[in-house]
Structures are given as C-alpha cells and as structure tokens.
Amino acid sequence: MGYMNELEEMAMKLSSEEIEILRIIEENHKISVESIALMVESSEEQVRKTLKKLEDEKIIMSYPTLIDWSKVEGQENVIAMIDVKVTPKRGVGFDEVAKRIARFPEVSSLYLMSGAYDLSITIEGKSMNQIATFVSEKLSTIDNVISTTTHFMLKKYKHDGVLFTSGDDQDRRMVVSP
Amino acid sequence: MMQDYTRYVSQTGKDLKPSGIRKFFDLAASMEGVISLGVGEPDFITPWNIREAAIVSLEQGYTSYTANAGLLELRQEISTYLEKRFGVEYDSNNQIIVTIGASQGLDLAFRAILNRGDEVLIVEPAFVSYGPLVSLAGGTPIPVSTSPANGFKVTPEQIEQAITEKTKAVLLCSPNNPTGSTLTKEELTEIAKIIKKHDLLVISDEIYAELSYDEVFTSFAAIEGMYERTILLNGFSKGFAMTGWRLGFVAAPKPLTEVMLKIHQYTTMCAPHMLQHGAVEALRNTYHEVEAMKRSYRRRRNYVVQTLNQMGLECHTPGGAFYVFPSIRSTGLSSEQFAEQLLLEEKVAVVPGNVFGESGEGYVRCSYATSMPQLQEALKRMQHFIESRKLVKN
Structure with missing residues (x-):
C-alpha cells in the first residue's frame, strides 16, 4: 500500500x-x-x-551526454548494481532512506522496486575497492538498511536505449536506388 | 575469340531501355564522401523482433518450400492487416499471394491481364519499373503526365484524355515515388468514376501506404465499386524497413489471383520460407516501431520542404513516402545538369526527375530517408551550390 x-x-x-x-x-x-x-x-x-x-x-x-568512458584510457569506471533491503519508516515509507542514499555522488541511479528487495542502486567508482568501501562504510551503516547484495557489472551492451556493440549504425545501402 | 552475342539476345531484351538511374549510380558510386539523397529505401534497419523471427525460423530448420501463394499463416496475417488497417477484405485462401517484393507483384499483375498491344496508363512521374514491366508483358505503357501546379496529383481528366479502346488498366501509386504526392479519398473517388465508365482495371501500388503523414491512407480497393477492379500491391519494404528481404504481396479478386498464382508458381515457386516468418512477426508486433519511423520521416519531411523552399527551390509538401520533388527550374539547369553538377561540385547525390518520365524534367528527387545530421549537411551543400553560382534568380 x-x-x-x-x-x-x-x-x-x-x-x-x-x-x-x-x-x-x-x-x-x-x-x-x-x-x-x-x-x-x-x-x-x-x-x-x-x-x-x-x-x-x-x-x-x-x-x-552518453559517453563510453571504457574507451578512454585511465577513465574506465567500475560499475556495480546493489540490491538493498530496508525497513520502511512509519509516515515516510521508503522515501527518507532513499533520498538519503541518492545524495551520495557515487550513486548514479536509484529505484524503488517491487519483489525480493526494496531499492536498486547503481554505483560508479574508480575501483572495486572504492565501491566495497562505499558499501561497507556508507551504505550498510545507514539505520534502516537491513542488507545489501552487490553485483559488479562486467560489460555494457546497451545503455539508455543505445547499443554499445552492433553494426546497426552502419549505412549499407547503395548510394542511388530507384 | 570474342563471341558475338547480339545474335543470341532477344529483341525484347534489346528493346528494353537501360534505367536512367544506372548512369547516375555509376558516377555517384565512384566518388568518395558523397551524401546521398538518392536512396529509395528507409534508413532504418529492420526492427529486431522481425530479424529475430527469421533467425529463429532458420534455427528451427524452416528451409523448405512453402505453399505457392505463401505461408497460410502469413496470408492470414495479411488478410487481417488489410481489413483492420484499410477496411478491405481478402480471403487468405485464394485472394492473396506473397511475392518477391511488390515488384514481382507488378510483374504478375501485368502478365495476368495484358494481351499484346493492350495499353496501361502510367501516371508520371513514376517509379522506373512500371513502363518496362508493361512492355515485357507485351503491353504498351502510355504515360499520363501530371502537373506540378496540382502537386503532381493525377486528375480524372488527365486519365480520361489518355484512354483509348486499347486501354486495359491504369497504374496508380499513392503515396508516390518520386513525388511523394498522396491522393485523398475524394480524389480517388473521382478517378474511380472514370475507371468504371471505361470499364478498366486499376493496379494500385500501395507500397508506401504506411507512410502517409497528413491523412489516413485510403486504399483504392476501399473506394466504392473499385474492389472488383483493383489489383492491390503492397509489401514490407518501405513501412517496415525490409527492402532487402524482397517480400511483398498482391491481393485481388479471385479470378485474377488464380491467373497470377499460375504464373507465380512457374516462375518463382514461392517466397523464401524463413523470411515469411519474419513478415508474420512484422504484421503482428511492429505497430509501435512503424509509427515511430513514420513520425521520424514526417519531421524530416517538414524540415526538408521548408529548407528547400527557403533556398529558392520550390517544392510542394508531399503527403507521403520519403521523397520531396523540388523544382530546379529557377536555376536554369536541366535535371541532369543540376544533379550531375551538384554531385561533382558538392558531393550530394539527388536523382534527376526526368528518369521518372518526361514530366519530371525540371525537378530532382531528394530522399529524406537519411539521418538528420546528413540531411542538414546535404542541404547546406545544396545552398552553397546555388548561392556560389547565383543560380536562383529571384
């Protein structure tokens, strides 16, 4: 409800x-x-x-602007998606804790989900270590956070509707046709 | 030793004129960095769900022939599509044939109805294949010129003037390639009166039906009294961005489909099996993508029409397809001169209007089925071409 x-x-x-x-x-x-x-x-x-x-x-x-940072030397990011379970608070539900988490600059997206967990968070960092530190020191220490499950992203195939690997953007048509 | 082949080549083959587009294609293809507004097909790649359906079909081993008329499942989808979309009812059992593009449908139609010397009126400017296909089927193509003053829409009077006792059919293509002009229901109704009065058939090339921007598309077969007189051609190439699949269909009264099916089974057997599965998916689940493509073309049409008019190349707003047909008369050049010089000097390819018939002289066909950045660059180059040579005399 x-x-x-x-x-x-x-x-x-x-x-x-x-x-x-x-x-x-x-x-x-x-x-x-x-x-x-x-x-x-x-x-x-x-x-x-x-x-x-x-x-x-x-x-x-x-x-x-959608940028493929993985193509820029020294700028590759590590991205993780974290499933978070939280205890909703009377009166404000999930809002308070969600807004609090969202303010961290490492958090690039945050959604309230239906199903097995409550919040889905995307974190971007320079290294696995940095993300691990964020999860253990910032995220899991928040009062209403019950548990976190961290999934590291291995490869981007498509983001925001844009394919990262395909030949679909090539024009293979003949130069003049009836 | 060089063999002399001329004695082997048929007279029909010799008489067939090479397409006027060919010469231009060779020139454009030999150059680098050309932006082409000369392409007669969508810039979209076939939606993935359709491609995937064909891949699955191959994986599952659908590599055999299908029924001559095409997969029944596909014909049923076509029947539903024609009824829901255009309000015309065709029996999937005996009134629809799946063809190798609408082009093969045209060939079947002409071969099924023409005796030697029968005349077919071809509304010009027109797609380059119509005339030669009529000739190949033993008929005589009779051009009916339209006027830019009327947005290249054919009038009943223009049709009636060209009718002789040998006239058997009229070929209509709306939305039109190359002009983009689109006939309204009212205009089609007026044409229908002439068709009835002179007891003719209409071969209605409706391949651009999905790409009608300002009005709901009306099929000629949906005009009162015309169902019995129409051979309807349509396909997947333009609306569904499936040109290279070569899949179309023809729908007609049963006595005509029966004849066309005889010809089809001897010449072609059937359309490729796995691709027909793709077409089934196209008709079932691609509505939103087709609508999105249509919106995208419409935007580009608006952009191109206004930009061309601003630079002094007068052009009407076409109601459909993805072509604009601006007048280049103000430049004092012929269509071919304009197209050739524009290509050599600015590396922009357009198609000279005269390849689509005499009444296309003084015009060029520009396809806007090209990305916005490419379109913008092409139009910038055209403007430069015109300004640097002070071609437009205002």
Missing part, C-alpha cells in the same frame, strides 16, 4: 507538438531550435517557449 503513496507526482497533459519536441530532443538535444521549429512546422520563438516551459515543469530534467 505504502508504495503507491510514493508514486505521487501527477502526470501533465501535453499537446502533440510538445510531445513531438520532447521526442526530438530525447534523440539528440544538440539539435538547433531552428531545426526543431522546421521539423514540427512551428516558429523558433514558439519552440523556445515550449522548451522553457518543459524545463520549468521539470519534464525536461537535464541534457546529459
């Missing part, structure tokens, strides 16, 4: 043009306002206004 209270945020109704703009920048946020305006058959001013509104409403949360 308590779970539902935590899925509180109301979804907002958007116009089809606003949704279309979101889809365009979700694919590539570097695209110019001018291009977006042409694509949705609107004015640049209107697109700017829409983007501002979507940013203000926190529907557009941020504009990150």
